[in-house]
Amino acid sequence: MTDFALIHEDADLLVLDKPAGLLCVPGRGEDKQDCLSARAQARWPDALVVHRLDMATSGLVLMARSPAMQRALGDAFAARRVYKRYEAIVNGLMPLSEDWSLIDAPLIADWPRRPLQKIDAEHGKPSRTRWRVKRLLPDREATHLWLEPLTGRSHQLRVHLLSIGHPILGDALYGSEAVRGRAGRLLLHASVLEFPHPDDGRVMRFESQPPFSAW
Numbered sequence: 001m002t003d004f005a006l007i008h009e010d011a012d013l014l015v016l017d018k019p020a021g022l023l024c025v026p027g028r029g030e031d032k033q034d035c036l037s038a039r040a041q042a043r044w045p046d047a048l049v050v051h052r053l054d055m056a057t058s059g060l061v062l063m064a065r066s067p068a069m070q071r072a073l074g075d076a077f078a079a080r081r082v083y084k085r086y087e088a089i090v091n092g093l094m095p096l097s098e099d100w101s102l103i104d105a106p107l108i109a110d111w112p113r114r115p116l117q118k119i120d121a122e123h124g125k126p127s128r129t130r131w132r133v134k135r136l137l138p139d140r141e142a143t144h145l146w147l148e149p150l151t152g153r154s155h156q157l158r159v160h161l162l163s164i165g166h167p168i169l170g171d172a173l174y175g176s177e178a179v180r181g182r183a184g185r186l187l188l189h190a191s192v193l194e195f196p197h198p199d200d201g202r203v204m205r206f207e208s209q210p211p212f213s214a215w
Contacts, residue, residue, distance in 0.1 A: 004036055007060065007206050012199050013073065014047060014063040015206045016040060020185045024052040024061060036061060051077055054155065056172065059086070059190025060208050072198035077152070085192035086147040086157060087134065087210045090166040091179050094143040096133050103129045103160040107153045116173060117155045119163055127153045129160045137215075142169060142182075144215075157188060187212050 004022070008015040016036065018024065023035035040047040040063055047063045048070040062082075064070035076082050106124025110116040118124075128150040135144045143166065147157055158174050161167055167175045170183030189210035197204050 004039060004061075007208065008204070009044075012065055012069045012197070014040065014044060014065065015193065015204075016061045016063065017208050018053055018058055018061050020056055020058040020211075023055045025049055037063070050074055051152075053190055054158075054186075054188075056170075056186035057086075057188045057190060058185075058211060060193045060206055061190070062193060062195075069198060073195075076195055076198065080150075081195060083192065083194040084149060084190065086149070087189050087191045088145050088147055088157065088161065088168045089137070089183070089187040089212060089215055090143050090145060090161055090168050091175075091182070092141060092143065092166050093136055093138060094131075094133055094145070094166055096136060100130045100132045100148070103131065103164060105160055105163055107156060107159060109154075115154070117153065117159050119159065125151075125153060127151045127156050127160070129157060131161075140215075142215075158186075183212075183215075185212075187215065 002019040005017040007017050018036050025037050026033050026035050037049050046065045050062050050064050050073045053061055064073050105119045106121055107117050107127040108120040108124040110118040130148040132146045133143055134146050149156055158168055158171055162174045167179045168188050170186045172180055191210055192207050194205040
């Protein structure tokens with residue numbers, strides 16, 4: 001498996017680029033101990049998890065280098081002071097527009113089918129995702145999207161796009177057999193992180209090109 005890439009390092013925090021297929025934190029079982037946090041801590045023993053990406057998702061991950069910085073960055077995520085943008089390639093052609101569209105669909109755990117999530121208008125937690133077309137791929141019946149999650153629910157982008165009839169290609173959890181077979185991995189990448197540095201307030205912005213840009 002490809003190792004992570006270091007995007008930024010300072011005395012307070014790290015920004016890493018995680019490959020698809022690598023867990024962010026250890027899972028259950030001896031076979032799930034290799035993960036981004038363990039690899040980072042082997043190099044930076046003070047590295048602490050702030051947020052996570054799904055194992056199948058690639059892209060930018062922020063880590064703290066002290067408990068105080070972990071709390072400060074965690075508070076920034078909770079207060080939505082961290083701007084996140086993702087890119088995905090989805091099944092089918094979506095309407096091309098200069099404007100952003102919004103998916104507003106509450107999510108809840110699908111308990112009998114955990115870890116899957118589902119839309120539940122009555123009991124779900126508020127969940128909102130903005131999307132905009134980056135490029136149409138008519139010869140492949142697919143669309144490359146920019147995505148901005150306005151909330152941070154588990155599997156939010158995957159379930160929201162499925163709900164409007166455009167599942168992410170390569171999605172082994174939510175895609176049909178045909179959708180799963182169209183890509184060798186989930187075509188979802190965390191491409192932008194922007195936030196005020198807790199130490200001095202300066203705006204930090206990091207970008208990562210999706211590995212599937214030429215798909």
